[in-house]
Amino acid sequence: MTDPAAPKIALHSLTKSFGAKQVLRGVDLEVGRAESVVVIGGSGSGKSVLLKCLLGLMPTDAGTIQIDGETASDMGAAARAHLMTKFGMLFQGAALFDSLPVWENVAFGLIQGRDMARAQAREIAHEKLAQVGLTPEVGALYPAELSGGMQKRVGLARAIAGDPEIVLLDEPTTGLDPIMADVINDLIVKCVAELGASAVSITHDMASARKIANRVAMLYEGRIIWHGPIDDIDASGNPYVDQFIHGRAEGPIAMSIARH
């Protein structure tokens, strides 16, 4: 049963290894209702793995994932499929279906996942495209005909098409120029606020994090080493966080660079 008092998402002692490499070493994180949490961390720190575990795309080794107080890791296939209707996901590369036009990409979850009539789903797709600043003409194009920024916007429209309760964003601004990145950040803030959804984003783009986060958590070596409100991040007192947000090569975070 859904517990209204429970946090929207609660991760407890999550661990995940690939062979001898331990990527998550006991992650604890809670996300409140209508809260936007951004997980920051360097490349290879386990951010994407964390998001995939949260979505159930990757099994965890230990720990629990609770959504609305329900333990997701214990769910069967049918319950998990139902749980997925609560999620909307923007993938790093947008992950649009090449074989389908843009409108059908946006409406995909409504047509296939919720058995909605195509005509009605198409209308909703056009509404969602308008929400991310794209015209209905774009709906008739195929993903290969779009720029990177437009693909991200379509990906965002697809993520919010089913009015999800939780929006997950994987590196939403990676590969975009600073202006388009800011446009995407504004759209994320606007769309998540309109939905009243909780949001979990992973990024190493601090400009993006400052714009879309209520709260920030830093992942380092498979653990959350600091979390707090975005306004406190500059005075975190944590040398790892300081090094990361200022992008300094010197500091406690050692980058492994092979020297020849």
Place this chain on the structure above:
Amino acid sequence: MNPLAAIGQTFLGFLAAIGRVALFTGNAVAQAATPPWYGRLILRQMVDIGYYSLPVVGLTTLFSGMVLALQSYTGFARFSAEGAVATVVVLSMTRELGPVLAGLMVAGRIGAAIAAEIGTMRVTEQIDALTTLSTNPFKYLVAPRLIAGLLTLPVLVLIGDIIGVFGGYLVGVYKLDFNAATYLARTLEFLEPMDVISGLVKAACFGFLVTLMGCYHGYNSRGGAQGVGAATTHAVVSASILILIANYVITELFFAR
């Protein structure tokens, strides 16, 4: 490394691969056998596998029928059995060459295309996206291809059989100077329904194997463009080998005494 350990490791890896394919097949068949079915996707795959493979299969079987007639004639002439050419052509085409050649051609054309398409979807996270959109990737991607392969290849092989027999007829009548009516009569004289049926059963089995291998290798591809390339190669090679193995097994089941 100890040679025995290397052999053991390879053997264990082989067994593990068989296990993975078996689990994949079980899941795929379960999804293909239960509703809902994606009719539009099945139809699109049937057109891809059947209609667009017709030129390749047609040309292959036409020239195979022609060369079969020519070879049989030159061989049988040594013991004055030229009259058996039409019978040899029709039995070879329906029982063996039609299904095997069509299967191998489709493995090259469709198995590779399926592995490349699904493999690209895997490495670009499109398969993960399907899951997040409450859509079972096995039901949406794998099941329609398996169903289409199973249903379409028998039709393709039947057409290939007819074209192959026609190729033999062309050589028999216009090059080897057989009487057209006699050639046709000889073609049908010893042909039994089971000859055609066994070929069609083989075709259905090959269609299943080709699409299964394409889906399996594509679905499990890793590591970007190189991974997709490897998946494509593995799909064609494994499907071709499985076709030849299955061909023997089915022949044994139908015709062994």
